[in-house]
Amino acid sequence: MTEANGNQQAPDYNGLQAAFINCTLTPSPAFSHTECLMAVVQAIMEDAGVTVEMFRSVDHDIAPGVYPDMTEHGFDSDAWPEISKAVMASDILVIGTPIWLGEVSSECRKIIERLYAHSGETNDKGQYIFYGKAGGVVVTGNEDGVKHCAMSTLYSLGHIGYTIPPQADAGWIGPIGPGPSYGDEQDDGTRVGFDSDFTQRNATFLAWNLMHTAHMLKQAGGIPAYGNSREAWDAGTRYNHPNPEYR
Known part of the structure; x- marks a missing residue:
């Protein structure tokens, strides 16, 4: 079936799950500009049938570190083990971050480190645990830095096993220096950034490409295990x- 404009009918991705981690430095219930843009992606996914769970990392007592549970390494408490259950159960992970001094937020770096804490874990094929997501x-x-922040974050996700689809980032920046941020209400009642076709287009492409990729991976049973099974490599298999x- 096609719509009037000739495009294919939107797919139904009911059954997919997504975890969104907002790495703002602003605790709830205060307004988060990053979450405002993430909500665009969330709405598109939910409309396509995806179950989305949003976390604002600063609201949770997530300890720093590179182990799955930092209470086993000197911290009195650690919320990450519970949040990581949602991450592991999800087919899609979206990380949101503001820019500070041209870099991702400290919360974002902490979440990347906690994801990396699972880098030694494997799935039922012997692959690293995030393969197939x-x-x-x-x-x-x-301020400037959207592509730089996206580059470092997407590299980190790809390195630990996530599949990165085309156009896997969306962003918005205003004029360099102090000023309004995405979603701020203006005097005329409109909100900053909502009229940016570039941002809205990229957020839409990001949402659909993540869903397409996650769906294809799920339908295929993940990524083929030949040549990338850590367990098989450790057992002596050298895959040619x-x-x-x-030589």
Whole structure:
């Protein structure tokens, strides 16, 4: 079926799950500009049938560190083990971050480190635990750095096993220096950034490409395990790796 404009009918992705982690430095219930843009992506996904769970990391007592449970390494409490259950159960992960001094927020770096804490874990194929999941990023701020922040975050997600689809980032920045941020209400009642076709287009493409990728991965049973099973490698399988002594 096609719509009047000739595009294919929107797919139904009921059954997919997504975890959104907003790495703002602003605790609830205060307004978060980053969450405002993430909500655009969330609305598109929910309309397509995806179950979305949003976390604002600063609202939770997430300890810093690179172990799955930091209470086993000196901290009195750690909310990450509970939040990581939602991350592990999800087909899609979206990280949102503001820009501070041209970089992602400290909360964002902490979440990346906590995700990395699971880098030694494997799935039922012996692959790293995040294989078969799709990842993307949303960035907001009023200074330069959207692409830089997206680049470092997407690299981190890809390195630990997430599949990064095309156009996996969306962002908005205003004029450099102090000023309004995404979603701020203006004197005429409109909200800053809502009229940015570039931002709204990229947020839409991000949402759909994440869903398409997650759906394809799920339908395919994940990524084929030949050549990338950590457990098989540790057991001695070398997957046609050339022996340097015979080159």
